[in-house]
Amino acid sequence: MMAHADIKPFVCDWPNCSYKAVSMSYVTNHKKTHTGEKNFECGYNGCNKRFVKSSHVNRHQQKCHPEMMGQTIIDSNEEVEVYNISTIEI
Numbered sequence: 001m002m003a004h005a006d007i008k009p010f011v012c013d014w015p016n017c018s019y020k021a022v023s024m025s026y027v028t029n030h031k032k033t034h035t036g037e038k039n040f041e042c043g044y045n046g047c048n049k050r051f052v053k054s055s056h057v058n059r060h061q062q063k064c065h066p067e068m069m070g071q072t073i074i075d076s077n078e079e080v081e082v083y084n085i086s087t088i089e090i
Ligand SMILES: [Zn+2]
Pocket: 012, 013, 014, 017, 018, 019, 030, 031, 034
């Protein structure tokens, strides 16, 4: 017999929010929707712009720091986007 697979011991403690998740990191991530926290930093040569999603950082860097494209890309799960960038002809 299978145990219930939807046990979610981690809860969002934001007032009036009933969000639950299996991992604290999900809750932490979810809480950004309440706080508006921007957790991804550009970090390029003193550029301190922050973004909600890593893909937003990538987009910003394409636009503002095109010279860094083709170098090490910030850890990202959206590699497809990155590969598309590299096909742009100079
Ligand atoms: Zn919440």
